[in-house]
Amino acid sequence: MSGPLSSLRVVDFTTMISGGFASSTLADFGADVVSVEHPTKPDPIRAWEPLHDGESMWWKSLGRNQRCVTLDLSTAEGQALAEDLVADADVVLENFRPGTMERWNLGYEDLKAVNEGVVMVRISGYGQTGPRSQKPGFGSVAEGISGWAHSNGFPDSDPLLPPIPLADLTAGQYAAQSAVFAVFDREMSEGEEGQVIDVSLYEPLFRLFIGHPEAYDTMGHVDERTGNRSSNSAPRNVYETADGHIALSASAQRIFENVAHAIDREDLVDDPRFETNAKRLQNVEELDAIIEGWTSDRPTDEVIEEMEASDAIVGPIYDIADAFEDAHFAARENLVTVEDPDLGAVKTQGVVPKYSETPGEVSHLGPEQGAHNEEVYVGELGLDAAEYEQLREDRVI
Secondary structure, eight states: OOSTTTTOEEEEOOOHHHHHHHHHHHHHTTOEEEEEEOSSSOOGGGGOSSEETTEEHHHHHHTTTOEEEEOOTTSHHHHHHHHHHHTTOSEEEEOSSTTHHHHTTOSHHHHHHHOTTOEEEEEESSOSSSTTTTSOOOHHHHHHHTSHHHHSSOTTSOOOOOSSOHHHHHHHHHHHHHHHHHHHHHHHTTOOOOOEEEEESHHHHHHTSTTHHHHHHHHOOOOOOOTTSOSSOSSEEEEEOSSSEEEEEOOSHHHHHHHHHHTTOTHHHHOTTTSSHHHHHHTHHHHHHHHHHHHTTSOHHHHHHHHHHTTOOEEEOOOHHHHHHOHHHHHTTSEEEEEETTTEEEEEEOOSSOOSSSOOOOOOOOOOTTTTHIIIIITTTOOOHHHHHHHHHTTOO
């Protein structure tokens, strides 16, 4: 693997989404990630639909670029092998309920004893401390407690959870970046000790609500659901066209003026209802009706062409099929083709973001359970053939 993290070794003890996304993010940029699964209880993501010939598309994505081994961490033999895996690792990821790794003799102090410099990233529902820390937590609960569900949806709708596991994916991204931060600190300070990183599922989402704590603390302000509108600028919405929809945002005065020009309504610029952003927010329903009255009479392509000709900021509403056909997605390699032993040639998301000198790559999608057992345990940890076979028979691996 190439990439800026090609010298980084990661041992991933996680299951499900948050850990898999963290690991695949690191692996995309060259980190050597060894992903550990229970020998008889594989990662549940392997069974998530949609399935093609029994293969989960979720697993193919979350497990990409990683090497997969099996190991029962609840056994003494498994714990000894886990320590061997960690001995030369830079980063360890785990997302069990707090205390589980300690019960398996694999807590930070245990791992530090075999590798003083290891960085241990711990992902959990509520974090390792606090009154909720021992509660189980999934992303949907985190999306509720973080404020996300309250803010998502339309004014007359119930709180709305996102259609993707947003809390898990956001926590995974924070876990990946924090791991690299910690390794950077260890290397730049020329220290020998690693540290523990405590990532909850709800806090990364809570951090995204820019200005909300300050507004509540100083004014008692609580944001309510606004649907596709913004509480900060207008116009901003999804507008119907003759054959679909477009997204439009005009968060600066000049851009609003460009919109007015595009729809041949320069009079709106000096209209007392719309002459400032604050007034546009007060009269947003009237403004949206004017804009949609223009867009709804025209096909999407024409709306976008005329809006862009006036330097308005507008775009289509895509589904995944549209992304596959878009020339910009192709030019940016947002979808790349990978050969997979189960699926054949299949497209997956390209690596994000793009590096000029040390770009990442997608070398393979999620492999079979235990696909790299022999490579890692025999080839790297030095088990002999008899030991290896005995561990397989005992279902330790």
